[in-house]
Every structure is written in C-alpha cells, then in structure tokens.
Amino acid sequence: MAGVYIVSDNITSPLGTTTADNFAQLKNGISGVRLHNNSMSDTSFYASLFGDDTFADNVQHTKFEQLLIASITNALEGTGLEPAGSKTALIISSTKGNISLLETEVHTPELNKRIALHNSAKLVANHFGFITQPIVVSNACISGILGTVTGMRLIESGQYETVIVSGADVISKFILSGFQSFNAISSQPCKPFDADRDGITLGEGAATIILSSNPKYNRGIRVMGGASSNDANHISAPSRTGEELAQAINASLKQAGLSSSDIDLISAHGTATIYNDEMEAKAITLAGLQTTPLNSLKGFYGHTLGAAGLIESIISLQSLKQNIIIPTAGFNQIGVPTPVNVCTELTSQPLKNILKTASGFGGCNGAVIFSKAD
Known part of the structure; x- marks a missing residue:
C-alpha cells in the first residue's frame, strides 16, 4: 500500500495567511477571538473573524471561494506540483459554503445553483486548471478530517498520486443565528474541557493539505x-x-x-x-x-x-x-x-x-x- 506523505500545507485565518504565521501566533499565546458588535447579531458576540473588507465578494468569486483559492495558492507555492494532471485530485471540505448568499440575494433557481457546493468546487478547480472532477466532502464539523481521510484512501487505492484537500467556512448571520437558537454560543471566549465552559465560539478561515504517494515529496x-x-x-x-x-x-x-x-x-x-x-x-x-x-x-x-x-x-x-x-x-x-x-x-x-x-x-x-x- 502506498505511503501518503504531507507535501505542503497552508492556514489562512484572522491570525495570518501562512502556516508559519499562524503557528508563531499560537506559540505567543495570541488568539483571533474578539468581541464583535455588527449586523450579524442584535447582541455582541465573541468570534474569530476577518476584517470586513478581507476577501470580500467580487464578480467572479465569493469570500468562501476566495479563501479556498488563497489557501491552495499558498500551499502550492514551491512544490513544483501541477494541478492539471490525471493523477491529481481536488477535495473541497465545507459545511456551509455560500449559504450566506441567502441573506443578500433574491431566491431564484440561479441562486440555488450558486449556493451548491459542487458549483464552488468547479469554480475553484477551473481557477487552477484541474482536469479531474473535484470532490466535495460536507459532513458537518468532521468535513476537514473526512476530506483528509478520503484523500488518503484515494491515494492508497491507486486512483490518484496527489490529492489537494482544502476546506473553508465563513461566518454569517444565518450561521450565527442558528447556533444562537440552540443557546450554544458562549457568552465569553470558549473554554474547552473547562468547568466554567458554556458553549462554542465561532470562527472563519481556510486551510489546505497536499497529500502524495510520490517519495520525492517526503517531507518527513x-x-x-x-x-x-x-x-x-x-x-x-x-x-x-x-x-x-x-x-x-x-x-x-x-x-x-x-x-x-x-x-x-x-x-x-x-x-x-x-x-x-x-x-x-x-x-x-x-x-x-x-x-x-x-x-x-x-x-x-x-x-x-x-x-x-x-x-x-x-x-x-x-x-x-x-x-x-x-x-x-x-x-x-x-x-x-x-x-x-x-x-x-x-x-x-x-x-x-x-x-x-x-x-x-x-x-x-x-x-x-x-x-x-x-
């Protein structure tokens, strides 16, 4: 069975746009979680969010899609990998994708198509010149891990040599209000496993892992x-x-x-x-x-x-x-x-x-x- 190596990776988050930047922030104890007062909620809430103008929607791509493109672009830098190959696959992991468009656009059949995750995956794949059909993994909050496991299995089965796994989600009023309806949002920055915990804190970001069975990409x-x-x-x-x-x-x-x-x-x-x-x-x-x-x-x-x-x-x-x-x-x-x-x-x-x-x-x-x- 083929070994599955980590070729490269990227994290694009409010803490930084590279993996190195993000890890340095964490080592220094810096969190992206802040108190926010904006149109997403009638009350203030804690979250880790990009600035208002960061990755704002444009004519070609939504914020969600721009996050994916930025993360994949950085992960590919210096690898020498060419996405346009029959043995290279793209996996997109997300729970909500472009669902926030429901808040701002008229509900039409065209909007339904624009919101569909497979449509975003095709736009991202076309941007990089993939010739294989992109794969969407959307299974709630395990989507990122399941995307990685799926990529591993595709490589081990011999279907692909290289798999680029990228995931992103953007926080919107639709998403925040959903968790608020469960009374699941913490009144403070979240406290995992702590006796004083009272719920989650939401965040947005993107990340990419590139997997390959080619030993020349063995980075350890x-x-x-x-x-x-x-x-x-x-x-x-x-x-x-x-x-x-x-x-x-x-x-x-x-x-x-x-x-x-x-x-x-x-x-x-x-x-x-x-x-x-x-x-x-x-x-x-x-x-x-x-x-x-x-x-x-x-x-x-x-x-x-x-x-x-x-x-x-x-x-x-x-x-x-x-x-x-x-x-x-x-x-x-x-x-x-x-x-x-x-x-x-x-x-x-x-x-x-x-x-x-x-x-x-x-x-x-x-x-x-x-x-x-x-």
Missing part, C-alpha cells in the same frame, strides 16, 4: 490512518457514551499499526459545549488515551466548522516538526466527569505520533493519525 510526515463513525443518536446531540468516537479512534490506530501508548498528543475537537467535551473525554478514555497530552485550539480560532479539522491538523503537523505542544486557551480547571490530560502551557517534548479527532451534528465522528516518517 505521513498520514498513517484514519476512520469515521456515527453515533446514530440524535440530529444535534452527541453520544452519551463516547463509544462511537472511540471506534473511529481504534480503527485509525489499527490501520496505522499503532497502540494507544504510541500516541504522543491528541488534537481534540474540544468545542467547549457541555455534552461534546464530555463525550470526547469518554471516548478518549475508552481508547486508553486518558493520560495522553491533549489540546483544543478552539480558544485561538473559534470553531471554523468545515475548516476546523484541517486547520487543527496542520497545527498538529507543526507540533510534530517542532516538537512543541500548543496549550488549550481558556482552560483552567477540568470540567468533564472523565478527566483527560489537557495541556495548559507551551511545552517542548519529543513527538512522533499525533491523533486528531472531530465530531459533529448528526452524530458523525472522525479521527486521523499523523506520524513522523521513518
């Missing part, structure tokens, strides 16, 4: 395994046992040929909602990882929806490269009944294998493992 890190599962429990509430996320974790470990003791860091989903953090802690314990160092990056980026799995995976890749663990912003005191080892300060230690997890509405769960290549 591989995707070793990944899996998904579903709670079959509730449309919005997660499993109460964590068994299903644990299944995805264990399946990923099995594919990677690793045991729980081999994992050096968990990049958790860590949304800071009461039930998600409890479920995730139970799943981590069921998988035998309760003492493994763990962090959540939502306090820095907010919840970036379909981009979250990719943004947080890329920070994990930087942690592997630099042997640095980023702390969990907002965490003070453990607040889940099944305790996990939440990182509270910037830490330097040898890292070889990192597990990234995610869960989302509809009961979906995802896990992926990144390792330093031997």
